[in-house]
Amino acid sequence: MSSTAHAAPAQFPAPSAITELLKPVTWFPPMWAFSCGVIASGVPLAGHWMLIVVGVLLSGPLVCATSQAVNDWFDRHVDAINEPHRPIPSGRMPGRWGLYVAVIWTLLSLAVATLLGPWGFGAAVVGLLLAWAYSAPPLRLKRNGWWGCLACGICYEGLAWVTGGVVMAGGAAPAAASLLLAALYSGGAHGIMTLNDFKAIEGDRQMGIGSLPVRLGVQGAARVACLFMALPQGVVIGLLLHWGQPLHAAAVAALLVGQGLMMRRFLRDPVRQALWYSGFGVPLFVSGMMVSAFALRGLAGAPA
Numbered sequence: 001m002s003s004t005a006h007a008a009p010a011q012f013p014a015p016s017a018i019t020e021l022l023k024p025v026t027w028f029p030p031m032w033a034f035s036c037g038v039i040a041s042g043v044p045l046a047g048h049w050m051l052i053v054v055g056v057l058l059s060g061p062l063v064c065a066t067s068q069a070v071n072d073w074f075d076r077h078v079d080a081i082n083e084p085h086r087p088i089p090s091g092r093m094p095g096r097w098g099l100y101v102a103v104i105w106t107l108l109s110l111a112v113a114t115l116l117g118p119w120g121f122g123a124a125v126v127g128l129l130l131a132w133a134y135s136a137p138p139l140r141l142k143r144n145g146w147w148g149c150l151a152c153g154i155c156y157e158g159l160a161w162v163t164g165g166v167v168m169a170g171g172a173a174p175a176a177a178s179l180l181l182a183a184l185y186s187g188g189a190h191g192i193m194t195l196n197d198f199k200a201i202e203g204d205r206q207m208g209i210g211s212l213p214v215r216l217g218v219q220g221a222a223r224v225a226c227l228f229m230a231l232p233q234g235v236v237i238g239l240l241l242h243w244g245q246p247l248h249a250a251a252v253a254a255l256l257v258g259q260g261l262m263m264r265r266f267l268r269d270p271v272r273q274a275l276w277y278s279g280f281g282v283p284l285f286v287s288g289m290m291v292s293a294f295a296l297r298g299l300a301g302a303p304a
Contacts, residue, residue, distance in 0.1 A: 011094065011095075012094070012097070013087065013092060013093045013094060013097050013101075014092065017087040017092040017093050018087075018093075018101060020086075020087050020092075021068065021069050021072055021086075021087045021088070021093060021098060021101060022061075022065035022068055022069055022101075022105070023065070023068040024061070024065075026064055026068055027059075027060030027061055027064045027065065028060065029064075029156045029157065029160075029189070029192075029286065030059040030060055030063065030064045030155070030156045030157070030160040031056050031059050031060035031064075031160075032286050032289065032290070033059070033156065033157045033158075033160035033161045033164070033182075033185070033286075033289065034055050034056055034059040034160040034161065034163055034164040035052075035056065035164060035290070035293075036161050036164065036185075036289050036290055036292075036293040037160065037161040037162060037163060037164025037165040037166075037167075037168070037174065037178070037182070037293070038052055038055070038164040038165070038167070038168050039164075039290065039293040039294055039296075039297050040161070040164075040165060040174070040178045040181070040292075040293040040296040040297060041164065041165040041168035041169055041174060041178070041297075041300075042175075042296065042297050042299075042300025043168040043169060048167075048168055051115075051116065051167050051168070052167075052168075054112065054115050054116060055116060055120065055163065055164060055167050057112065058109060058112050058113055058116065058120075058124060059160045059163070062105065062108060062109040062112055063109050063124060063127045063128060063131065063155075064156070065105055066102060066105040066106050066109055066128060066131055067127075067130075067131035067134065067135075067155070069098065069101045069102035069105055070102045070106075070131050070132055070134075070135045070136060071131075071134065071135040071142075072086060072087070072088055072098055073088065073098040073099045073102055073135075074135040074136050074137070074140070075135065076088040076089055076098065077207060078200065078203040078204065078206075078207045078209060079203070080203075081202060081203035081206060081207070082199065082200045082202065082203035082204075083199075083200075106128055106132075109124055109128060110124065110125070110128070112124075113125070116163075116167050117167070117170075117171055118171065119163075119166045119167070119171045120163060120166065120167050123159060123162065123163040123166065124163075126159060127155050127159050127160075130151050130152075130154065130155040130159075131155065133151065134148055134151045134152060134155075142209060142211070143208065143209055143210055144210050145194065145197065145210055145211040145212035145213075145214070145215055145221075146212070148193070148211070149189075149190045149191075149193035149194055149212070150186075150190055152189065152190075152193040153186045153187065153188070153189030153190040153192070153193055154186045156189055156193075157182070157185045157186045157188070157189040157289075158182040158183055158185065158186030158189075159186075161178070161181070161182035161185065161289075162174060162178075162179065162182050165178050165182075175296070175300075177239075177243065177296055177299065178296055180239070181236060181239070181289075181292050181293075181296065184232040184233075184235055184236055185232060185236075185289050185292075187228060187231075187232045188228060188229050188230075188231075188232040188233060188285060190228045191224070191225040191226065191227070191228030191229035191230075192225075192229060192278070192282055192285065194211075194212050194213070194221055194224065194225040194228070195225060195274045195275075195277060195278050195282075196274075196278075197211035197212060197213050197214075197221070198213055198218070198221070198222075198270055198271050198274035199271075199274065199275070201213050201214060201218070201271070212224060212225070213270075218270050218271060219267075219270065221270070222266065222267050222270035222274075223267065226263045226266070226267065229259065229263075229281075229285060230256065230259065230260065230263070233252060233255075233256045233259075233285070233288055234256070236252055236288070236292055237249045237252050237253050237256070240252065240292065240295050243295070243299060244299075245295040245298060245299070248291050248292065248294065248295035248298075249295075251288075251291045252288040252291050252292060255284045255285070255287055255288045255291070256284075256288065258281075258284050259281050259284050259285060262277055262280060262281040262284075263277070263281065265277075266281070
């Protein structure tokens with residue numbers, strides 16, 4: 001066999017490259033938010049386990065994974081600067097396979113979404129549209145950090161939460177309290193999404209991506225991210241007290257205090273500490289989401 005044959009590029013990506021493209025580590029937030037919506041619905045879990053499993057899979061390994069593949073394809077030139085080891089710029093995802101995977105996962109997500117009824121299917125369609133709008137031209141919402149983070153926050157947290165409630169209620173709209181908490185935590189997720197942009201400042205600046213660290217500077221973006229994460233939780237604490245759930249309010253407050261202490265370290269050096277805060281501060285944020293969901297379950301009179 002000639003040396004030319006040995007040097008020929010691979011025609012198909014390795015399974016490991018596809019897995020890396022779909023970024024399993026990012027699937028947790030929407031899966032968690034869907035579960036929060038399930039809990040907040042107040043509907044007994046018995047008899048709904050198949051819907052719950054399908055919804056969790058749709059939220060994470062399908063719709064969220066699709067968004068990651070779409071983003072990597074349309075960000076391949078930015079990643080060549082910021083993260084050249086990623087599957088596409090490194091060549092481990094040859095040709096246009098990054099785009100093919102994004103399309104295949106979109107169609108697979110739509111097929112699975114049909115199992116959740118018309119409302120579940122509609123939510124999946126909205127989530128997929130946001131995923132493509134965030135990364136793909138002509139909209140490419142990520143070019144503006146304000147709109148891009150908002151789209152991600154809605155898709156990852158609010159939409160997934162509402163979908164969980166809708167699926168459990170057989171298509172009925174969730175209670176107003178659940179919708180309000182979903183909206184508040186979507187706003188908080190805006191700040192979480194900003195954390196991801198601190199690692200990509202140089203490439204974003206060169207490629208014209210107006211992330212908040214590029215638009216506002218490192219310190220300005222860090223302060224805005226902290227405000228977006230903290231203020232909605234403060235409102236949640238007030239609402240839980242108003243709804244007669246003081247123990248749940250106290251738990252969310254304690255989690256917020258823990259985040260505040262970590263934010264001080266993050267603000268001292270946002271570029272270096274953004275990943276650290278994502279790993280240790282964000283889990284406190286999402287824990288508060290579940291505490292709030294159980295508070296609503298208690299209001300509905302359902303067993304915890």
